[in-house]
Amino acid sequence: MSPRIALTLGSLAMLVAAPSHAADAAKKKILFFSKSSGFEHDVISYKKGQPSFAEKQLLELGEKNGWEFTFSKDGSKFGKDYLNQFDAVFFYTTGDLLTEGTDKQPAMTAAGKQALFDYVRAGHGFIGTHSATDTFHTDNESKKGPERYVNHGAKADPYVHFIGAEFILHGAQQPAKLTVADPKFPGFAELPKDFSFPEEWYSLKDFNSDIHVLTVIDSPAMKGDPYKRPAFPNTWARQEGKGRVWYTAMGHREDVWTNPIFQSILTGGVKWALGEVKADVTPNLKATAPGAMTNPPYVEPKPAAAAKPAAAGAPAPAAVH
Numbered sequence: 001m002s003p004r005i006a007l008t009l010g011s012l013a014m015l016v017a018a019p020s021h022a023a024d025a026a027k028k029k030i031l032f033f034s035k036s037s038g039f040e041h042d043v044i045s046y047k048k049g050q051p052s053f054a055e056k057q058l059l060e061l062g063e064k065n066g067w068e069f070t071f072s073k074d075g076s077k078f079g080k081d082y083l084n085q086f087d088a089v090f091f092y093t094t095g096d097l098l099t100e101g102t103d104k105q106p107a108m109t110a111a112g113k114q115a116l117f118d119y120v121r122a123g124h125g126f127i128g129t130h131s132a133t134d135t136f137h138t139d140n141e142s143k144k145g146p147e148r149y150v151n152h153g154a155k156a157d158p159y160v161h162f163i164g165a166e167f168i169l170h171g172a173q174q175p176a177k178l179t180v181a182d183p184k185f186p187g188f189a190e191l192p193k194d195f196s197f198p199e200e201w202y203s204l205k206d207f208n209s210d211i212h213v214l215t216v217i218d219s220p221a222m223k224g225d226p227y228k229r230p231a232f233p234n235t236w237a238r239q240e241g242k243g244r245v246w247y248t249a250m251g252h253r254e255d256v257w258t259n260p261i262f263q264s265i266l267t268g269g270v271k272w273a274l275g276e277v278k279a280d281v282t283p284n285l286k287a288t289a290p291g292a293m294t295n296p297p298y299v300e301p302k303p304a305a306a307a308k309p310a311a312a313g314a315p316a317p318a319a320v321h
Contacts, residue, residue: 027068028087028274030127032058035073036103038095038142041131043254054092054129057257061267067274073105078112080119088125088273089116091132091163092251095142117162121241125273126163129266130251133204134167135159141166146298151206163247164211164238165204168295171224173200173253178215178234181288185214185237186277187268195261200252204232205295211236212281213288215248215265225299230291235265237272237281244281246273 032055034044043054051059055071062069070086075097083089095101097108113136120126134142136159141148148168152160160166177196180188201217203226215235219227235248246269256262271277285292 027062027066028276029068029070029085030062030088030090030270030274031083031086032069032071032090032092033073033075034071034092035075035097035101035105035108036094037097037099037101037107038134039131040094040103041092041252043252043257044092053254054251054257057263058090061263061270065267065271067270073103075108075112076106078108079115083115083119083124086124087275088127088270089119090127090129090270091135092129093135094131095134096136096140113159117158117240120162120243120245123242123275125243125270125275126240126245127270127273128163128245128247130200130202130249131167132247133160133163133165133202133249135163138166138206145300149205149295149298151293151295153206156206160206161208162240163245164208164236165233165247166206168203168205169226170200170202171222171226173198174223175199176201176222177218179218179231181213181216181233181284182280185212185268185279186272187265188214190264191261197256197259197261198253199250199256201227201234202249203227203229203296204234204249205293207233207285207289207292208238209285210283211238211285213284216289217249226296229296230289230294232289232292233285235269237269237279238283239281244273244275246270 044052046052051071058069098110100107136157138152138157138160156166175196175198177194179194180191183189211233213233213236216231217234219229219231237246248265248269250256250262272279
């Protein structure tokens, strides 16, 4: 590691750990919602009734920044009165949340889904990490083949428009280079122009034209069919009515959650979503990732019986969770 990067990481650690200047003010309240109607990620699963790994990290960030977290997997609570208790809602979710699905936790209602949109448009914040884009797929495309590689534009699910894009699939975990598109956005000032670490990197589609791109992933340099496409956004912010939507595709691995670069990016995003800091979120998709709407080619999966065991060290097949 170069001295410059080492110094940067040290500065980031101090930045993330710095106490809030508004320590004496009332704590901002954030709902962390992690229902998994589809695949449940390990970092949000409960082990022996204990808080998940991600929740433990958020409790530490909350203590340092004056945020109070409520953790829930109960979608049935979503409604105007319930949501208005919070300053922001934070999703780490999967699948059709209107169904009980994989984790068997209570489902959200259609009215509850609309209540989320109304809540943010009225001036609140929304934060999404990793599989928040693997949620409410257009026309249930998470269960389909070639259809899931198509951009639907105005016909995409309202949630896709709301969060800013939709998950297609991912390939083998690997290091990838991300380029910072807006170093002035909260959380990015101390970051190097480019950074890299191993992660489960999502390939995304149907980007809203109104997103303000914060990081761009160098997909052409990556291994695997999901990344055979031009560079595309990985983190962004956008206005939703009077409210604020912020998303990053990072957050699969435990060592990402403890990485000072990720923590700085996340802390800045949460502060902006809460309205604690201001930022220019003028749409910049065409300027930062002009080829973003070109999706990877569909590759017909091999029949299970015909699949050969992977050689030692070979990349794992692409996954669709």
